Amino acid sequence: MKKIAAIIITLAITLLLLASCGGKKGVTIAVPNDTTNEARALLLLEANGLIKLKEGAGITATVRDIVENPYNIKIKEVEAAQLPNFLPDVDYAVINSNYALPAGLNPTKDSLAIEGSYSKYANILAVKKGNESTPKTKALKAALESKQVADFIAKKYDGAVISTIDNPTNGFDASVDYASLAGTKITVAASPTPHAEILEEAKKILAEKNITLEIKTFSDYVVPNNVVESGECDANYFQHTPYLDNFNENNGTHIVSVSAVHVEPMGVYSKSHTTLEDIKK
Numbered sequence: 001m002k003k004i005a006a007i008i009i010t011l012a013i014t015l016l017l018l019a020s021c022g023g024k025k026g027v028t029i030a031v032p033n034d035t036t037n038e039a040r041a042l043l044l045l046e047a048n049g050l051i052k053l054k055e056g057a058g059i060t061a062t063v064r065d066i067v068e069n070p071y072n073i074k075i076k077e078v079e080a081a082q083l084p085n086f087l088p089d090v091d092y093a094v095i096n097s098n099y100a101l102p103a104g105l106n107p108t109k110d111s112l113a114i115e116g117s118y119s120k121y122a123n124i125l126a127v128k129k130g131n132e133s134t135p136k137t138k139a140l141k142a143a144l145e146s147k148q149v150a151d152f153i154a155k156k157y158d159g160a161v162i163s164t165i166d167n168p169t170n171g172f173d174a175s176v177d178y179a180s181l182a183g184t185k186i187t188v189a190a191s192p193t194p195h196a197e198i199l200e201e202a203k204k205i206l207a208e209k210n211i212t213l214e215i216k217t218f219s220d221y222v223v224p225n226n227v228v229e230s231g232e233c234d235a236n237y238f239q240h241t242p243y244l245d246n247f248n249e250n251n252g253t254h255i256v257s258v259s260a261v262h263v264e265p266m267g268v269y270s271k272s273h274t275t276l277e278d279i280k281k
Contacts, residue, residue, distance in 0.1 A: 028092075029268075034221060036246055042061045053067065087271050097264035097266065098195065098264050111267025121266075124258075125237050126235060142176070152201040188215055190224070241257055
């Protein structure tokens with residue numbers, strides 16, 4: 001009788017454990033912890049049938065907006081730049097291409113799922129409000145919107161970064177008096193990859209008119225906006241419009257977009273799985 005009782009108790013405990021986790025072990029997926037990129041990651045997971053978000057959550061969605069989680073996924077919110085470092089410690093991570101590339105991850109080859117080229121997430125050239133039409137801004141904008149830069153993006157990143165310029169320029173703006181800009185310097189705050197690399201190509205174009213482009217690299221998403229607001233830098237190039245709008249609202253800054261240059265598709269990566277289907281097993 002004692003043996004039978006022990007078996008019954010063991011079965012009861014097993015059933016309780018299964019019930020508590022919905023019958024599935026569950027996996028951990030790390031996502032960016034900033035508002036707009038977290039929403040972007042959650043929308044990618046939803047698009048792949050892993051979760052369901054509250055109707056209308058959109059580009060400001062957070063984990064609190066998850067209304068269906070059939071696979072018992074645990075979401076771990078991590079600072080975006082640290083996601084590649086967390087990848088070995090979680091089952092999956094949703095990573096921006098600008099952080100995936102320096103970590104040796106190829107978005108088109110290594111990601112298990114990748115978002116489409118959503119124009120609302122195009123990375124932008126931004127300046128402080130009031131400086132949208134200065135000669136410096138126009139010259140920098142024309143260089144970044146050039147065919148030379150578009151060709152560089154296509155060749156170097158092979159689909160991991162996609163130009164969003166529909167009608168590339170020859171690199172120069174006919175309304176700008178380049179002679180009066182000769183000998184001047186334009187300072188831009190940027191993320192190292194791919195933004196600073198793309199700016200290096202624009203730098204060659206501006207150099208033809210004796211304009212120096214100084215590129216200051218930052219590894220975070222806060223300082224690049226602060227140095228434009230303070231006037232330390234003329235422009236920045238690292239973010240998309242939803243992030244900028246949220247930053248301005250929360251920080252009282254006055255930064256505006258003057259050009260959408262490229263898209264970096266966000267992808268899902270893993271060191272321990274080869275498919276997202278493992279989540280459903």
